[in-house]
Amino acid sequence: MKTPNLPKPQRGLALSTLFIWLFIIIVLALLGMRLIPPWMEFATARKAIQEISADKVGTTTPQEVRKAFNARATIDDITAIKGEDLEITKEGGEVVISFAYRKEVPLFSNMGVYMDFAASSKQ
Template sequence: MIPVPRQPRASQRGITLFGLLSWAVVLGFAGYVLVRAVPTVNEYLTIKRAVAKVAAAQPTTVAEARTAFDRQKEVEYSITSIDSKDLEITKENDKVVVSFAYDKEIPLAGPVYLLLKYEGSAKAP
């Protein structure tokens, strides 16, 4: 039998099964966190729009501003994290400034939580 000369092993390119599974786990976890966090970001943007509408109306009293926010909250059913009593209402240069801040805990797995801190303010134009 004639021996066949061996050719040098060509370097292989690609990803191993272990590498593929590792990336799948990382991307899956990131997707899970994203799916859990997006509704809270949507709620924050809704609160920010509602506070901007309240500030744009130029309420004359704090009670009037809180009532206006309660009306906005009735319209926007997705606002559940804050109430009108959580708003900080001040005046700067004779313009109403409505501010808010709150924390949102998102349970991920067992005792592991993701803490998101939201804050915002709106000034009358």
């Protein structure tokens, strides 16, 4: 007895599925392009205050710390905060620098994201 040849099931990607996946990838790419730069700026600002706090020379007064941060902000293109926004305290003879700010990132027409950032030079 001979078995009938059954057609093999179709394989591949439907055009509608391709469009859905392309839409998802494009939306994720746009979100990434909008949301990653504020995170990178925050990381740069956090690194700057940690290095300024660790540097014992020329950063003993709040004015010197603010001046050092403004110089670093100019070099590293930090625009979200300025030296005047820093909270500078001394704990145990060590200078502790901290900041907090909110960044609004517009996404599409009337939609946006608020991102709250806070960092301190104290680990």
